[in-house]
Amino acid sequence: MTSLDLSTHSLHYRIDGDADGKPWLTFCNSLGTDLHMWDEQAEALSSDFRILRYDLRGHGRSTSPRSPYALSDLGRDAIALFDSLGIAQTHFCGLSIGGLTGQWLGVHASERFNKIIVAATAAKIGTAESWATRIDAVRQKGIDSLTASTTERWFSPAFHVAEPNRVNRILESFAATSVDGYVGCCTALADADLRSEIGQIDKPLLAISGADDPVCPPADLRAIAAAVKHGGHVSLPGRHIINIESAKAFNDAIKAFFYQ
Numbered sequence: 001m002t003s004l005d006l007s008t009h010s011l012h013y014r015i016d017g018d019a020d021g022k023p024w025l026t027f028c029n030s031l032g033t034d035l036h037m038w039d040e041q042a043e044a045l046s047s048d049f050r051i052l053r054y055d056l057r058g059h060g061r062s063t064s065p066r067s068p069y070a071l072s073d074l075g076r077d078a079i080a081l082f083d084s085l086g087i088a089q090t091h092f093c094g095l096s097i098g099g100l101t102g103q104w105l106g107v108h109a110s111e112r113f114n115k116i117i118v119a120a121t122a123a124k125i126g127t128a129e130s131w132a133t134r135i136d137a138v139r140q141k142g143i144d145s146l147t148a149s150t151t152e153r154w155f156s157p158a159f160h161v162a163e164p165n166r167v168n169r170i171l172e173s174f175a176a177t178s179v180d181g182y183v184g185c186c187t188a189l190a191d192a193d194l195r196s197e198i199g200q201i202d203k204p205l206l207a208i209s210g211a212d213d214p215v216c217p218p219a220d221l222r223a224i225a226a227a228v229k230h231g232g233h234v235s236l237p238g239r240h241i242i243n244i245e246s247a248k249a250f251n252d253a254i255k256a257f258f259y260q
């Protein structure tokens with residue numbers, strides 16, 4: 001297992017693709033998932049990019065520092081990983097809280113990035129109240145108590161019926177998420193509000209929405225694309241975990257963005 005040890009936690013990561021001068025492309029996962037949510041992107045893109053994927057703190061095989069976390073902590077985790085691997089610049093793709101991390105990085109560490117993709121995210125996700133309710137539920141009843149509602153937000157019923165293995169794989173990563181890590185990321189989400197800052201993002205940015213995403217609807221992604229200096233938006237069929245539900249279209253949109 002490859003991981004970076006920091007003073008309060010360790011970050012598990014994985015690199016795919018050859019080291020022969022190809023540009024770096026970093027993927028950052030969503031709440032309650034792990035780096036395997038990007039398996040279909042890594043497979044499609046690792047001949048063109050050197051792919052770095054990591055598990056958010058408290059997710060997958062990364063350990064959980066004590067909560068609360070701030071969005072800036074998540075951004076600094078990414079920078080620490082780049083520094084330790086000698087990555088001066090990378091493209092970045094993050095979904096939901098991973099996309100919020102991408103926005104924070106675009107504002108606060110623009111020089112480390114080439115192009116940025118943010119998917120199924122917003123400059124502010126949910127409300128302090130909705131996150132407090134989620135934190136109470138997971139603390140009192142455990143992560144499994146959220147599985148049914150999470151599945152409904154993440155995937156269209158038709159996709160679940162057609163692709164049960166792909167859905168079940170990511171639900172296994174959800175079930176394996178530590179309560180501390182999940183709660184810590186919910187605290188970061190409760191406080192994060194980049195609406196007044198994202199206008200500073202000066203790198204090309206592609207915002208990808210799921211047309212039926214009940215968490216971050218297309219209007220949220222359109223707003224990000226409109227706020228940044230060089231933004232574009234595409235909407236794909238599906239709900240929140242759009243890189244899995246519309247994997248081929250997602251990969252095609254990424255390729256078009258990189259090669260345009």
Ligand SMILES: O=C(O)CCC(=O)CC(=O)O
Binds near residue numbers: 098153154189240
């Ligand atoms: O997916 C995320 O990273 C946060 C947004 C959210 O509420 C995810 C979910 O539907 O559980």
